[in-house]
Amino acid sequence: MNSNDQGMPFTPEIDADSPLPDIGRERIIASERFDSPAFRDKEWSRVFRRVWNMGPREEEIRSPGDFVTHELGRESFIFIRDQNEKLRCFFNVCQHRGNQLIPDAKCGNRRFLKCQFHAWAWNIDGTIKAVPDAHTFPGLKNGLPCGELDLTEVRIDTWGGWIWFNIDGEAPPLLEFLGVIPEHLNPYKMQDMRLYEYKSFQWECNWKAGADAFNESYHFRGIHPQMLKWSEARASIELLGEHSRMINRYGTTSPPHMNEKELFPELKQWLSFYGMDPEAYEGRPEDVRLAKQKYAREMQHDTHYPYVHLRDDQLSDVYHYFVFPNVVFNTFAEGINVFRHRPHETDPNKMYYDLLLLAHIPPDHDVQFEYKKFTTPVKYGEIFDNPQPKIITEVMQQDADNLQYVQAGIRSEGFKGMYLGDQELRVRHFHNMIDKYMGG
Ligand code: FES
Numbered sequence: 001m002n003s004n005d006q007g008m009p010f011t012p013e014i015d016a017d018s019p020l021p022d023i024g025r026e027r028i029i030a031s032e033r034f035d036s037p038a039f040r041d042k043e044w045s046r047v048f049r050r051v052w053n054m055g056p057r058e059e060e061i062r063s064p065g066d067f068v069t070h071e072l073g074r075e076s077f078i079f080i081r082d083q084n085e086k087l088r089c090f091f092n093v094c095q096h097r098g099n100q101l102i103p104d105a106k107c108g109n110r111r112f113l114k115c116q117f118h119a120w121a122w123n124i125d126g127t128i129k130a131v132p133d134a135h136t137f138p139g140l141k142n143g144l145p146c147g148e149l150d151l152t153e154v155r156i157d158t159w160g161g162w163i164w165f166n167i168d169g170e171a172p173p174l175l176e177f178l179g180v181i182p183e184h185l186n187p188y189k190m191q192d193m194r195l196y197e198y199k200s201f202q203w204e205c206n207w208k209a210g211a212d213a214f215n216e217s218y219h220f221r222g223i224h225p226q227m228l229k230w231s232e233a234r235a236s237i238e239l240l241g242e243h244s245r246m247i248n249r250y251g252t253t254s255p256p257h258m259n260e261k262e263l264f265p266e267l268k269q270w271l272s273f274y275g276m277d278p279e280a281y282e283g284r285p286e287d288v289r290l291a292k293q294k295y296a297r298e299m300q301h302d303t304h305y306p307y308v309h310l311r312d313d314q315l316s317d318v319y320h321y322f323v324f325p326n327v328v329f330n331t332f333a334e335g336i337n338v339f340r341h342r343p344h345e346t347d348p349n350k351m352y353y354d355l356l357l358l359a360h361i362p363p364d365h366d367v368q369f370e371y372k373k374f375t376t377p378v379k380y381g382e383i384f385d386n387p388q389p390k391i392i393t394e395v396m397q398q399d400a401d402n403l404q405y406v407q408a409g410i411r412s413e414g415f416k417g418m419y420l421g422d423q424e425l426r427v428r429h430f431h432n433m434i435d436k437y438m439g440g
Pocket residue numbers: 094095096097098099115116117118119120
């Protein structure tokens with residue numbers, strides 16, 4: 001059965017019997033790749049300027065004049081809805097002497113964009129509006145020119161409720177770049193989800209070390225042993241063109257926690273999170289996911305969640321999509337936890353980790369959160385406006401706390417390069433794709 005009863009195609013499964021592709025075995029030599037300014041500069045021009053980058057949500061920019069600023073590496077961008085309701089993206093830079101046009105606001109509403117240095121101003125469609133003492137500029141004696149002093153616009157497109165931007169303007173169309181991802185995620189209806197939490201964290205590692213840490217679940221046993229009591233660490237993996245995915249069963253257990261009788265507190269948390277009563281559960285710990293599937297299926301016609309479009313396993317398991325070069329959609333039936341790994345503006349030994357939480361939320365339900373950017377270490381259990389399950393914030397803490405040590409070690413002359421196994425196939429694939437872009 002490839003589609004549900006309403007004719008919408010299901011997300012394809014991963015065929016567990018098909019062998020993993022052979023995409024190389026050699027070590028991935030790490031040092032330059034993770035810390036050199038030369039590599040970072042080339043990465044900027046060959047990777048980030050060429051791909052479709054994920055910017056703000058469309059829902060953040062609803063009315064004319066609404067804007068969001070977004071940083072990526074050395075650049076800052078203004079995403080704004082113009083007076084004709086058209087979404088636009090501009091480099092966040094004044095065309096007079098290069099001051100940042102919006103230096104200090106993440107979002108807001110502006111009737112026009114005025115630079116605080118000499119008060120030049122632009123309309124929200126990027127056209128020049130006013131230059132004080134224009135008659136003192138030889139080129140402006142006959143009035144403001146058409147085009148020449150307009151803001152520098154960036155190509156954008158939308159998919160999944162997100163605004164995507166392509167800096168060099170030469171990428172193939174967005175949907176072509178995304179390949180099968182939109183078709184795979186379509187049943188989850190990401191465009192209808194709402195952002196209910198958004199925080200950025202500075203981490204002391206290269207952005208690719210951050211991306212790598214989320215592209216495999218081989219590390220559960222080492223650093224997140226509690227995940228073995230609420231999910232299956234051995235994911236099925238599939239490469240999808242430049243992108244990739246893995247599927248982890250949730251609401252289950254991994255070795256060594258098999259065939260146990262008592263329900264772990266972690267699985268009780270998981271059940272409670274979905275509104276189920278852990279005390280009423282009578283099956284084996286590894287089968288908790290089946291109870292969740294049944295529970296969701298029974299209410300599928302009386303809920304705002306898209307259960308009706310999803311196969312049973314999607315009602316419990318996490319479909320983890322990586323969109324090259326730096327976006328993760330950690331997808332479950334009720335919402336998507338989105339991670340974006342951004343390079344730091346100057347230092348290749350630092351990065352920003354954006355955590356954007358989306359969920360299907362009824363329209364009459366108010367959502368409250370405040371965007372915050374943390375540049376020093378935080379306690380992840382204490383900083384969210386909408387409290388997260390304890391296990392999730394613990395896992396974030398473990399990842400965040402460890403990455404500084406990965407960065408320190410990966411630069412050592414004693415490190416001979418990353419030695420990767422099958423469970424880390426997506427890590428290898430990611431670096432292969434980086435190399436492909438860097439070479440071209
Ligand atoms: S730099 Fe913006 S008005 Fe002069």
